Amino acid sequence: MAEWFEFALALTAFLLSHLIPARPGLRAALVARLGRAGYGAGYGILSLLLLVWVIAAAGRAPVVPLWDQEQWMRWLVNLAMPLAVLLVCLAIGAANPLSFGGKSGGFDPARPGIAGVVRHPLLWALLLWASGHMLVNGDLAHVILFGVFAGYALLGMGMIDRRKQAQWGRDMWITRASGTGAWPFGGNWRCYRPAWWRVALAACLWLALLHLHEPVIGVMPAP
Numbered sequence: 001m002a003e004w005f006e007f008a009l010a011l012t013a014f015l016l017s018h019l020i021p022a023r024p025g026l027r028a029a030l031v032a033r034l035g036r037a038g039y040g041a042g043y044g045i046l047s048l049l050l051l052v053w054v055i056a057a058a059g060r061a062p063v064v065p066l067w068d069q070e071q072w073m074r075w076l077v078n079l080a081m082p083l084a085v086l087l088v089c090l091a092i093g094a095a096n097p098l099s100f101g102g103k104s105g106g107f108d109p110a111r112p113g114i115a116g117v118v119r120h121p122l123l124w125a126l127l128l129w130a131s132g133h134m135l136v137n138g139d140l141a142h143v144i145l146f147g148v149f150a151g152y153a154l155l156g157m158g159m160i161d162r163r164k165q166a167q168w169g170r171d172m173w174i175t176r177a178s179g180t181g182a183w184p185f186g187g188n189w190r191c192y193r194p195a196w197w198r199v200a201l202a203a204c205l206w207l208a209l210l211h212l213h214e215p216v217i218g219v220m221p222a223p
Contacts (some may be wrong), residue, residue, distance in 0.1 A: 066140060086199070112192075
C-alpha cells in the first residue's frame with residue numbers, strides 16, 4: 001500500500017504543478033518575484049524533478065499486469081519517439097502564439113511554421129510519448145501514469161484553444177489559426193522549411209535518449 005500511496009502522491013503533485021501556468025494571476029506573481037528567466041528555470045527544474053519522481057514511483061508500485069508486451073508494440077514506440085523528439089525540437093522557441101512553448105513575435109498566419117504542421121506540437125509530442133509508452137508497459141501503474149499524460153495532452157489542446165479565443169476574441173483567433181490545424185498536416189505546412197539545426201538537434205537528442213534509456217531507466221528500448 002505504501003508504494004501505491006507514493007505513486008498517487010507523486011502523480012497528484014505533478015498534475016498540481018501544471019496548474020501554475022494555467023493560473024495567470026499566480027504565474028504573474030511568480031514572474032514578478034523571480035523574473036521571467038527565474039520563473040522559467042525554476043518551473044522547469046520543478047517539473048523535471050516531479051516527472052522523475054512520478055516515473056520512479058510508478059516503477060516501485062506493485063505490478064498488476066493488464067496485457068502482455070508484444071514485439072510490434074516495441075517497434076511502434078520506437079517509430080513514434082523520433083517523431084515526438086522532432087516535434088519538441090521544432091516547437092520550443094518557434095513563433096507560435098497559439099500554443100505553449102512558442103513565442104508570439106514573428107508569427108505570420110499565412111506562413112505559420114511548425115504551427116502549420118500541427119497547432120499544438122508539444123502536446124502532440126507528449127501524446128506520442130505517452131501513448132507509445134502506455135502500450136509497451138501494460139501494468140496498472142504505468143497505464144494510469146501514461147494514460148493520464150495522454151489524456152492531459154488531448155484535453156490540453158482544446159483548453160488552450162478556448163483560452164486563446166477568450167483572450168483574443170474569436171475573430172482574431174480564427175485569423176491567427178487559419179493556417180493551422182488541430183490534427184497533423186491539417187494546416188498550411190507545405191511552405192514550412194525547418195531550420196537544419198533544429199533537425200540536427202532532434203537527431204542528437206533522440207540518439208542520446210535511446211542510448212541512455214537502459215542505464216537510466218533500466219529497460220532496453222530496442223525491439
